[in-house]
């Protein structure tokens with residue numbers, strides 16, 4: 001059975017059976033070469049559908065359409081009209097929740113309950129940015145001395161959209177990634193060319209329909225699916241793109257920065273992570289065991305915030321490890337459509353081989369495997385939740401982002417907070433982190449010492465629509481979510497008027 005015996009809704013089937021094209025200038029069109037790619041169900045390996053992929057020439061057409069829309073009808077819309085369009089878009093997402101959820105499950109592999117939460121969050125996020133449009137505002141400032149000396153004068157600032165923006169997204173949470181980039185950019189008044197990951201094109205293709213149905217003018221959002229090396233590279237280099245917002249690996253982020261130098265486009269980057277989880281000796285184990293486990297296993301570990309470096313105080317180490325092993329062994333792996341699945345497959349064969357390479361490497365380097373470690377002998381890309389203890393700072397499993405359900409535990413002694421923070425900060429990344437303790441002093445002092453953009457206490461990765469998110473160090477540039485994301489799509493113009 002195509003979905004391990006689970007049924008999909010007729011509307012999902014009908015969507016898969018469609019011819020999937022590029023969205024350029026308000027129309028679904030073929031790419032200039034007519035080339036297509038396949039997307040697969042990662043839980044079964046079976047092909048779901050084909051979709052058109054673009055070229056540098058298609059990127060040129062899409063950027064030109066976005067420029068025309070930016071200079072034309074879109075920029076003439078009133079704030080109220082732009083708000084109404086985004087609000088209508090939010091309602092359409094809510095109305096298509098079941099279809100979006102199912103597409104996300106079969107394209108990405110995530111369990112249905114997580115995909116459902118993602119759709120709810122997307123509705124909230126589009127509404128949030130719709131509501132923020134009316135609050136975009138400048139300030140009045142004292143005019144410069146030399147002008148004020150001669151005449152009455154006035155200085156104020158206005159916020160203007162950055163212009164045409166390119167957005168490139170990864171495959172790990174495809175729908176949510178698209179929405180968290182599209183909605184602030186639209187609220188700011190930008191026009192967009194978006195390139196979803198070639199592994200997971202489906203939810204963005206449906207969003208294309210919904211954007212048209214909501215009534216956004218032609219060219220405001222263009223979708224060019226395709227490969228990173230062609231479409232992604234062409235967008236990053238394009239001389240008429242004013243800003244690029246990218247989420248993906250640190251290696252690709254570095255390439256994008258280089259490609260963006262030609263016209264010095266603005267760059268926002270959300271990159272990789274290797275987030276620390278610090279468990280102090282007084283941690284509440286009933287909270288810490290599931291919390292630390294899911295800090296690593298959420299989205300099969302394919303999560304930029306994944307807390308894959310676990311530092312546990314020696315006094316609580318054995319009890320925590322025992323609890324984590326039990327939790328891991330109790331996790332049900334299966335097709336995302338199966339309501340009992342807590343963990344789905346990894347995205348691809350390639351990713352599975354990479355994760356298995358990390359596991360084998362850790363064993364070879366002398367880490368102790370205490371749970372999991374195997375690939376399931378069934379179709380699809382399933383890897384068991386895996387725990388290593390006795391890991392050390394130089395092991396690959398501790399240094400590199402794995403993007404799989406693999407936890408590396410290290411123990412520490414004492415409660416010297418500077419020493420503990422030094423362990424936590426021993427990484428070039430700085431995206432996320434968490435501290436588990438009941439001691440308020442320890443909690444806040446450690447939070448202050450951890451170099452990361454998003455740190456939680458007694459929970460992990462607690463992101464939200466209104467909460468800024470982004471990385472220190474090699475985890476990125478800039479922030480997404482909240483008002484800071486909107487700011488990233490706005491320029492500030494200062495105006496002095498000699499009266």
Ligand code: NAD
Nearest residue numbers: 169170171196197228232233248249252270271272273304
């Ligand atoms: P990736 O870097 O391989 O690909 C991401 C996107 O970039 C894809 O759309 C891909 O086609 C495109 N791309 C690839 N090469 C390109 C190039 N040369 N020029 C332009 N675009 C190119 O990442 P991935 O494997 O899809 O996603 C996993 C990575 O994303 C992990 O490192 C993870 O930490 C990171 N991530 C970060 C965040 C965050 O918010 N910080 C969130 C999710 C994922």
